[in-house]
Amino acid sequence: MLHLFDPSPAADPGIGNAHPGALLLVEGALPEPWRRLPEAVPGARPAPSVDLALLERTLRERIPEATGATEAEIAAVDARLGVALPEEVKVLYRVTRARWADWGDDHEAAQRVFDAVGFELGSLDDVFVADRSCRPFRWEHAAMETAVTAPDAAVQDLVGSPGWIVIGDTGGGDQVAVDLTPGPCGHSGQIIVLDHERSVGAQLFAESLTDLVQEPERDWYSGRGQGGLPQVAWVNHRSVTSIEAVAHPELEVLSLGVWDGEPFSLAPVIGLPRLRTLSGYPGTLADPLEIAGLTALEFLELTPEDWRVLLDADAVPRSLSAAAIRAYGDRDTRAIVALANEILALFDRPRSLRPWSTATSGPCRSGHARPLGT
Secondary structure, three states: OEEOOOOOOOEEEOOOOOOEEEEEOOOOOOOHHHHOOOOOOOOOOOOOOOOHHHHHHHHHHHOOOOOOOOHHHHHHHHHHHOOOOOHHHHHHHHHOOOOHHHHOOOOOHHHHHHHHHOOEEOOHHHOEEOOHHHOOOOHHHHOOOOOOOOOOOOOOOOOOOOOEEEEEEOOOOOEEEEEOOOOOOOOOOEEEEEOOOOOOOOEEEEOOHHHHHHOOOOOOOOOOOOOOOOOEEEEOOOOEOOOHHHOOOOOOEEEEOOOOOOOEOOHHHOOOOOOOEEEEOOOOEOOHHHHHHOOOOOEEEEOHHHHHHHHHOOOOOOOOOEEEEOOOOOOOHHHHHHHHHHHHHHOOOOOOOOOEEOOOOOOOOOOOOOOOOO
16 A cells, blocks of 8 residues: 655554654654553462462373473573563473474364363463563554553553563464463463453453363453543543533543534643543634643644644644644645644654555564554
């Protein structure tokens, strides 16, 4: 697919049109959820169900022909990752190192391992840490995400964690990991699943590997379950219909969507300490200059007309890390590019736009994918 310009290194390509996507205003800046690190949970302990002897006995009964890893091979993985594998995982790989080369022409061997553990176990050589670099992003999408861990959560709501050690796959592209940084009500070493259709969060699969192996046929998906939280608000003609209704000290993301009524004043949210993202559909802002009162903004998406008001008044917030121009329909591409360059110039960013071909980041394995937009 050919776009009209190369926004690199200061912008992403647009999606579905020829206009540039998000403009990166601060070199290397990451959206807030991608900056979030796991909180310490001092009381986190392995689950009561952990039983190393039972785990090993069960696995050897189910896959007696498997070739296990040596202690040297396991130690090499610890050194590569910079974190020690949990004891349950070491037991698992002592029974089977899950290399295709070990199975030879026995194509049913992988299925026997799947049946034994309840997921597609990855080779010991392919174990990796699913930190935040493993989930690529586009600024205009990532800025709309939130990462909020509830007090009763078993899994911390994160993009990635240095304590998420991926050991396999569900068979549908979702990564199975051991969690060493659990939520307030979780267990160290619990088994979680990273949904490939989501950029934030993970689902609890089992409280321990022992527990999972005892009952391998189970469903991991339960939904993210964050509806109604005050951190993100979508105001439009089919949802919440006033800004007053969503003004809350915890509000992080405000999206003003399709609206056919009177434009909104931002007065109810001015001064909110955590409001970092504002996206405005055409005709939704009564006075774009009210944006000056949003002192915590790091991402701003506006129409060309609203950007023009801010630029002419020298009122573009200097707190921004990224920005986007919300252009619809048959707009003059040259005018949009000129506007984008004008915004970039305020932040001393490169302003060259050239033809380019799209490319996507590959999945993160033992190395790290480069996050889009950085």
